[in-house]
Amino acid sequence: MVTTTDKNRSGPRSPFDVAVLLLMIGTTLLIIWLSLTYRSFWSAHWPSYSDMVSSLPQPSAWLRWLMGDISEVAFYKHEFASIGLLAGAYLAYWANRTRRSWQGFSISYGTGLWPWLITSSLLGLLLSNALWGWTVTTTSWQPTFVAFVSLPAAMVLMFGGGWKVTINGAIMGAVFVTPMCLLIVNYVCNPLGLPAVIGNVLGMAVASVMAFLLCRYRPSLMKSEHPKTPPSSPPA
Template structure:
């Protein structure tokens, strides 16, 4: 009976993805595919709100569009299916080989939906709001810390909506907007502060499962060669690292969806900036440089946070300073050199009952604040 239950539970995310895909197909059949400006201005319409929620899934990569979001989830579902069956083409085992992707996805998605139910009214201001943060923060981290199960998944989702989302909202609206700071600083600082509070609370809750930080990377049966092919695969996997997937198939889905969205309507993804190619190029360069520079750390530790510039410094620099090649290269180089070791240093100093991702997001905030002005000076822009 338990085996039957597990197979049904594992099929649940696929059913959700099919429903989302059918919803998108219905929208296409109606001939409605607005650019970002139209989408942001029509949040009082049900279809626009649904698209905004789905787009939140790809928000962490600065793509903000339903196609890369659906591509990410479809690729992740395929990666999990391949991992469960031990397929050789699965790539890096999704969710670090824990097998917890269904629970991680369920908790993250519940946190996202609950956040919109509680805080979706903030979109009426007409300003961009960080409604996505619960999807890529505490809910997933709690599943990785305490294991699967509805108690953990629901607790993570509720705490994500009650703590992480309002913390990021407050910092973005009362710090970043008034001081004209990159909003990513408010997003990730809110994640870090709220998650620290949540993990402190969890010490008093009967969470069950393990209560200490899991290893940074799972044990591997076959030691990687860490050669050129591994480097390219690692760069690709970094694109889906922020939602805790870390898998090439998930990243391919994300990037394919982003490319398709840009081809169909260049002013739709990446907040209508039409800078999606520049952002993706900078992200790929930052990850490549990071993996090359910190390859010895990858070998020694099994995992290293080379993904950090992808979801913070590079896209923030491009959107703030423009898509000139100097901005792309400077932000990628400085992000690859500075952000990963800073994240590792912070994470190593966290108590065992807190997930190491808190150090990663703190590094994003500190590095973005420090690097963007330098990039502006080097390139003649204004950060």
């Protein structure tokens, strides 16, 4: 009887569920391909952070850097950690959506906006690396991850779901947050010998205030097409 209830409660998979599953499968296949392609160099162990930055700007190194940005905020930049974070977040969202008894507390403050939130954050991360990736060198770390963990997610939580909020939040994250952090880290923290985390947090705060002020005077930028609690079907 319990099994039947769980099946009914789960319902059919949404396009978002299918997209996440395909993304996970594609990522796994990509890792397998990289392992086979570079097995002569990686025979002893998976390449380290030093191996990655020394290989820049090779595409495989940039891919690892981009994926590692997802877990950079936890001070552990690695593609496996990033995959685990995304998989765990999706599991938490799925458990909450299907009302599993073991779900724990609701992800994204119980708003149900996680699909929009993660979409905006990932788009912001891609734009951030596309615009500012040139600042990363073999000897200089740069905070290209900050757009993923700040403004895009805040915009979605503040203004609700919808493609307008999702895309504009991602753009503002890459245009406001990343350059602000780059300026503070490289021209304030590094010369004064301060930890880079100070510049990252300060840059995210200042840039977010600027973005929210812009939205206050130009509300059309963030006029949501959906209510703050989105419909049951997440974005494809």
